[in-house]
Amino acid sequence: MSDALLDLFAEVLEVDAGSLKEDTSPDNTPQWDSLAAMGLVAAIEEKFNVQLSTKEIMKMTTIGLARQTLSAKGVSF
Amino acid sequence: MKFSLEYSSTAFFLDLLALSLLLLPIYLVASGTRTRQVTLTLSGLYLLLFIAPRLALLSLFFWLLVFAMQRLIANLENKAQEKPDISSLVLFVFIAAVLGTLTPMLWWKTQEWEFVKLINLSGNSALSLFSRTLWEIDLARNIIMPVGLSFATFRAVDLLVKTYIGKFRAMSLREVFYYGFFPPVLVVGPIIEYEEIKEGASGKLPAPKSDDFLAGALRTAWGFFKVLFLASLLQPSAQILDTFNTQSVSTIWIYLFVYTWFFYINFSGYSDIAIGIARLYGFKLKENFNNPFFARNIIEFWSSWHMSLYRFARRNVFVPLGGYRENRHLYALAGTMMTIALWHALSASMVTFGIYHTIGLILHRQFTKWKDRNNISLDHPAAQLACLLFTYLFVMLSFPLIVLPLGTALEFYGSMFGM
Amino acid sequence: MKSVDHALSLLGYKATPFGLVRIALWAFLFLYLAGLALPPGNRTIPFTENVVGLPITPLVTLPSDPAFIDEQALPTQGGLKIAWISDSSSVIYKPGAKFLDFSAMGDNRLLPVETLNQLREINQNDIHIDLYIRLSLRSLESYTLTEIALERNADIIVLTLNPFFVFNNHAIFKGNTHFARATRTWSKNPAVWYWLALLPQPSDHLWAGLGRHLNIFARAPAFAPDVHAAKLSLWKAIFPQIKGQNTDKLSAPPSGEGLKENSMIFWVTQRYLNGDLSKLVNDKNEAINALWYRQLIRLADFTQDTISRAILLQTLERIKASGKKAILYLAPVSENLREDETAWKQYQKIKSELKALQQVYEDDKVKLIVDIPPDALNGTVFVENDDVHLNEVGGLSSFLASSIASLTSKPEQKESTP
Numbered sequence: 001m002s003d004a005l006l007d008l009f010a011e012v013l014e015v016d017a018g019s020l021k022e023d024t025s026p027d028n029t030p031q032w033d034s035l036a037a038m039g040l041v042a043a044i045e046e047k048f049n050v051q052l053s054t055k056e057i058m059k060m061t062t063i064g065l066a067r068q069t070l071s072a073k074g075v076s077f
Numbered sequence: 078m079k080f081s082l083e084y085s086s087t088a089f090f091l092d093l094l095a096l097s098l099l100l101l102p103i104y105l106v107a108s109g110t111r112t113r114q115v116t117l118t119l120s121g122l123y124l125l126l127f128i129a130p131r132l133a134l135l136s137l138f139f140w141l142l143v144f145a146m147q148r149l150i151a152n153l154e155n156k157a158q159e160k161p162d163i164s165s166l167v168l169f170v171f172i173a174a175v176l177g178t179l180t181p182m183l184w185w186k187t188q189e190w191e192f193v194k195l196i197n198l199s200g201n202s203a204l205s206l207f208s209r210t211l212w213e214i215d216l217a218r219n220i221i222m223p224v225g226l227s228f229a230t231f232r233a234v235d236l237l238v239k240t241y242i243g244k245f246r247a248m249s250l251r252e253v254f255y256y257g258f259f260p261p262v263l264v265v266g267p268i269i270e271y272e273e274i275k276e277g278a279s280g281k282l283p284a285p286k287s288d289d290f291l292a293g294a295l296r297t298a299w300g301f302f303k304v305l306f307l308a309s310l311l312q313p314s315a316q317i318l319d320t321f322n323t324q325s326v327s328t329i330w331i332y333l334f335v336y337t338w339f340f341y342i343n344f345s346g347y348s349d350i351a352i353g354i355a356r357l358y359g360f361k362l363k364e365n366f367n368n369p370f371f372a373r374n375i376i377e378f379w380s381s382w383h384m385s386l387y388r389f390a391r392r393n394v395f396v397p398l399g400g401y402r403e404n405r406h407l408y409a410l411a412g413t414m415m416t417i418a419l420w421h422a423l424s425a426s427m428v429t430f431g432i433y434h435t436i437g438l439i440l441h442r443q444f445t446k447w448k449d450r451n452n453i454s455l456d457h458p459a460a461q462l463a464c465l466l467f468t469y470l471f472v473m474l475s476f477p478l479i480v481l482p483l484g485t486a487l488e489f490y491g492s493m494f495g496m
Numbered sequence: 497m498k499s500v501d502h503a504l505s506l507l508g509y510k511a512t513p514f515g516l517v518r519i520a521l522w523a524f525l526f527l528y529l530a531g532l533a534l535p536p537g538n539r540t541i542p543f544t545e546n547v548v549g550l551p552i553t554p555l556v557t558l559p560s561d562p563a564f565i566d567e568q569a570l571p572t573q574g575g576l577k578i579a580w581i582s583d584s585s586s587v588i589y590k591p592g593a594k595f596l597d598f599s600a601m602g603d604n605r606l607l608p609v610e611t612l613n614q615l616r617e618i619n620q621n622d623i624h625i626d627l628y629i630r631l632s633l634r635s636l637e638s639y640t641l642t643e644i645a646l647e648r649n650a651d652i653i654v655l656t657l658n659p660f661f662v663f664n665n666h667a668i669f670k671g672n673t674h675f676a677r678a679t680r681t682w683s684k685n686p687a688v689w690y691w692l693a694l695l696p697q698p699s700d701h702l703w704a705g706l707g708r709h710l711n712i713f714a715r716a717p718a719f720a721p722d723v724h725a726a727k728l729s730l731w732k733a734i735f736p737q738i739k740g741q742n743t744d745k746l747s748a749p750p751s752g753e754g755l756k757e758n759s760m761i762f763w764v765t766q767r768y769l770n771g772d773l774s775k776l777v778n779d780k781n782e783a784i785n786a787l788w789y790r791q792l793i794r795l796a797d798f799t800q801d802t803i804s805r806a807i808l809l810q811t812l813e814r815i816k817a818s819g820k821k822a823i824l825y826l827a828p829v830s831e832n833l834r835e836d837e838t839a840w841k842q843y844q845k846i847k848s849e850l851k852a853l854q855q856v857y858e859d860d861k862v863k864l865i866v867d868i869p870p871d872a873l874n875g876t877v878f879v880e881n882d883d884v885h886l887n888e889v890g891g892l893s894s895f896l897a898s899s900i901a902s903l904t905s906k907p908e909q910k911e912s913t914p
Contacts, residue, residue, distance in 0.1 A: 026388075026391060027363070027388060030377075030380065033376070033380055033391075034376055034445075035442055035445055035446070037400075037401055038400075038401065038402075038403050038406045039401075039403055040401040041401040041402050042402060042403060054396075054397050054399070055241070055242050055243075057396060057397075057401060058238070058242045058392070058396050058397055059242050059243065059244065061392065088697070088699065091697075091698075091699035091702070092697050092698040092699045093698075094699070094702070095697075095698035095699045095701060095702035096698040098702070124698075126694070127697045127698075194766055194771075197762070197766075198766055198767060209801065209802075210690075210694070210803065211694075213665045213668075213802060213803040213804075214694055214695065214803070216665050216666045216759075216763065217665075217666065217667070217668050217669060217759075218759075219759040221759075221762065286511075287511035287512050287513050287515065287516055288504070288510065288511040290511065290516060291504065291509075291511040291515075291516060291519075292500050292501050292504060295500045295504075296500045299500065309727065310727050310730065310731065311731075313728065313731045313735075314735075316738050317738070320738050320739070323739050324738060324739060325736075327736070328736045328738070331735060331736060332735070332738075335735065
């Protein structure tokens with residue numbers, strides 16, 4: 001399974017898109033935790049053309065939750 | 078009887094195990110979520126009575142306030158969905174609630190004796206309103222330290238934050254107390270999240286299967302072995318903290334080395350017991366340690382040492398401070414490290430500890446960037462080993478700051494380097 | 497070690513309910529056999545050196561030992577058996593001796609020994625004393641010891657009531673090591689069952705249960721000092737020695753800082769003295785016993801349903817129900833207590849409370865001695881700056897001896913005059 005969001009995470013976190021799942025989180029993915037994740041928010045905002053509030057970013061603790069949050073803002077994947 | 082500012086967590090876990098002989102059958106038979114939650118809550122409260130009834134009463138009061146604040150935030154948050162113009166009011170209420178939750182802990186950490194006096198005297202007096210017997214028994218209990226307060230505070234803050242960002246609806250008193258008094262994590266953590274103990278996909282709390290029970294029992298036994306045997310064997314290394322002035326440089330280094338292991342084995346042993354006992358009931362709590370002394374860099378160390386605290390700080394400090402944005406990243410990193418450091422104690426030495434590790438993390442980032450730019454690989458086993466030893470050394474050197482006041486810690490460093 | 501799961505899956509072991517039962521049975525068998533192999537071990541019983549060559553058996557263990565009582569001590573055969581249950585007020589201290597230093601107790605004399613000598617002088621010879629003395633023994637432990645003494649078939653119980661603690665709810669027990677033993681004893685008295693849920697910890701119940709059926713749990717505590725010593729010597733064999741080792745912190749004299757951690761000093765100073773510790777200590781910051789005890793006696797609570805009263809009443813009830821003879825006496829205090837008017841008044845009140853109980857409980861078998869006649873205290877010397885501990889026993893021992901003698905002779909008198 002591959003879609004725009006997974007591709008984006010794979011690119012930013014520098015991992016293989018195939019290894020990402022909906023429940024991928026910083027707790028189970030060391031790459032999300034390190035230097036790479038620094039550009040995560042900017043990349044999402046740029047790619048999907050949205051502005052994310054702190055609250056929304058805090059909600060995105062897994063890829064699945066990031067998808068939910070973005071969907072709520074009208075993004076389709 | 079001596080009042081104690083320290084509390085033996087071993088006694089608590091032995092009590093919990095003993096009580097589990099009675100509790101587990103009840104838990105298994107009563108399959109309803111409510112009954113199970115209430116059973117665990119009451120047993121947590123009952124165990125607190127043996128530390129001191131006043132502590133049980135104060136904890137009830139604390140979690141009652143958390144319940145009220147959680148409900149308020151959840152309801153306001155709901156309204157803000159329809160009327161976005163009140164969102165700044167919600168933010169204000171949320172921040173006030175978090176500060177209120179943090180107040181007892183901060184008070185304790187800044188004015189220890191004053192706070193201890195206040196809660197013990199007022200807690201004891203308040204008890205007399207409820208039960209003469211409990212009040213009298215309270216007089217005979219000698220623990221004056223607010224056992225578990227730091228852990229409870231962060232559990233509560235986590236709940237409020239998640240409510241504010243819309244992850245939790247308004248919760249019932251039963252649910253909040255269940256989270257507040259979940260027995261295995263009451264005295265030495267880990268700082269669990271509500272998600273770790275909530276109903277599974279089936280809508281029910283977990284029931285232990287045979288292999289959960291076996292794994293839980295083995296894990297608990299392993300924890301006790303670490304705490305009662307391994308750690309107590311290494312415990313004499315703590316002498317160095319009092320006597321370093323008169324020791325040779327090599328003795329100080331050897332003792333400090335052993336002391337770091339004592340500290341780790343002891344602390345992680347308690348986590349093993351907590352996680353093991355929770356497993357007896359079928360709960361799979363998240364890990365709290367993952368071989369931190371074999372980390373190959375400082376970020377790996379921090380994501381494998383007291384992981385529940387680290388995860389808390391990442392969720393509730395690093396991310397909101399803008400850790401995922403390039404321009405705010407370092408700022409968020411420093412905030413995270415300071416939170417972790419100051420949670421232990423609000424002291425000059427813990428501030429130094431926080432700064433030391435922040436610098437370590439920043440240097441590691443810079444080094445990683447430089448390494449990547451120049452295509453340098455550290456994959457060779459020898460390089461990996463060097464990284465491991467270097468990381469360990471870096472961490473070990475920060476330990477005196479955890480356990481000594483700043484002035485003494487500086488003298489300790491002087492003695493370590495023969496000055 | 498989250499690898500527990502991993503290890504189990506590597507072993508290919510799949511737990512089943514039946515498998516768990518099997519593991520539990522094997523574990524039980526192993527512990528049972530290990531318990532048989534474990535020798536009884538040598539318990540340290542305080543006051544043993546004070547009674548060498550006398551028909552006196554000290555029974556109470558060190559405060560750190562959860563056994564509480566030396567169960568291996570053999571019961572007396574024949575003669576009159578006195579169970580002497582008391583605290584430091586039954587120690588006759590050598591001038592300058594430390595009150596709580598167990599290791600130096602051999603230098604001091606004991607009131608029961610002096611009393612035994614007096615009994616021999618009045619031709620009461622075939623007497624054995626079970627000695628239940630522990631320093632800082634409080635009322636709850638006295639109650640437990642009373643039950644144990646009755647279990648061990650004492651003929652006469654002699655029990656000291658310490659005026660400073662008898663109605664003090666702040667100090668009903670000292671330390672919690674006695675609970676594992678107490679649990680077993682209390683369960684025989686339905687009137688105190690609610691204590692079982694509130695005072696001993698769940699682990700005390702577990703320990704009591706295991707200790708009853710598995711030797712290893714009963715015997716292991718006796719080896720705690722050996723295990724500790726072995727660990728230290730292992731440490732010494734591996735690691736370089738620390739120079740100028742710290743002296744044992746426990747034996748350090750109490751400092752002002754340490755004092756406020758004493759639970760009773762905490763309540764007294766914070767609740768009754770506005771936090772002023774200086775009212776209890778000398779210029780070296782050591783607590784002065786007399787000043788300190790005079791504060792303690794203020795804590796006596798005469799309300800009807802207090803726990804301290806419940807403990808006292810249960811002690812009396814159980815003695816009464818057993819039909820055994822008993823002397824409960826209020827330990828004498830120094831006249832110096834009059835210096836503190838409030839404390840003295842409180843002391844008088846304690847006496848009148850006890851006299852009210854005397855009305856209810858005293859008969860020809862049970863004596864509750866509240867007032868020791870002044871001439872019985874001729875030559876009795878109290879420790880300096882202390883209202884309850886003794887340096888010289890004076891006439892107290894002969895008074896107690898004649899009280900005991902009168903109890904033992906009474907039934908015969910009655911039989912001879914029908």
